[in-house]
Amino acid sequence: MSSLKIAIQKSGRLNEKSVELLKNCGLTFENYKSSLISSVSNFPLEILFLRDDDIPEYVQDGIADLGIVGENVISETGVNVHFLQRLGFGKCTLKIAIPNESELVQINDLEGRAIATSYPNILKKYLSDNQINATIRTISGSVEISPGLGLSDAICDIVSTGGTLKSNGLKPFADVMSSEAILIGKNGIEEEEAVKELMQRIQSVLKAKE
């Protein structure tokens, strides 16, 4: 059969660990920063380097067979893909954060406020679960600067080390969802022999780390 394709993040929080996992599985490939596709020389696999936000749809549409992506991105896009394996890295929390000097005290204080986020669907559900009416401002990146620009009263974004919040004068306010990297596949791909083999290798790598 022809090579499987796995999509991983091109740059960002999950890139390095995704490459490391595949190398630890015994796969040999070039990891050029400039090329967007790389062939594995000792396994029927091609690696596509993509923006993380695009990976769920690529897998759903079958352009990639497999993908490594944060659970948060899967929840946001609501795609129909097969969940294969939790990968134990890229742990982070989607949080609502507010300026250090904000007078907001409890989550109900968000009523009538504006919240900037790249995760409008997850945030919408969180607000409705908590019966809060707030304005969601969808921004694709650099969400953390929006309160300082007067665009929002709060943000909802991924927090890992907390460094980005800190350097933008923000503090955590509420946890919305926790997330880590997961392996997904297009529906039915789990039946392929090469996928079974790759998953076995991934499981051994994860086990060795325990």
Ligand code: PRP
């Ligand atoms: C998240 C978030 C912040 C950063 C926070 O980005 O948007 O930029 O990580 O990490 P920290 O708490 O360690 O400072 P993500 O990795 O999801 O990438 P993207 O926003 O470029 O998709």
Ligand code: ZN
């Ligand atoms: Zn992203």
Ligand code: MG
């Ligand atoms: Mg970001």
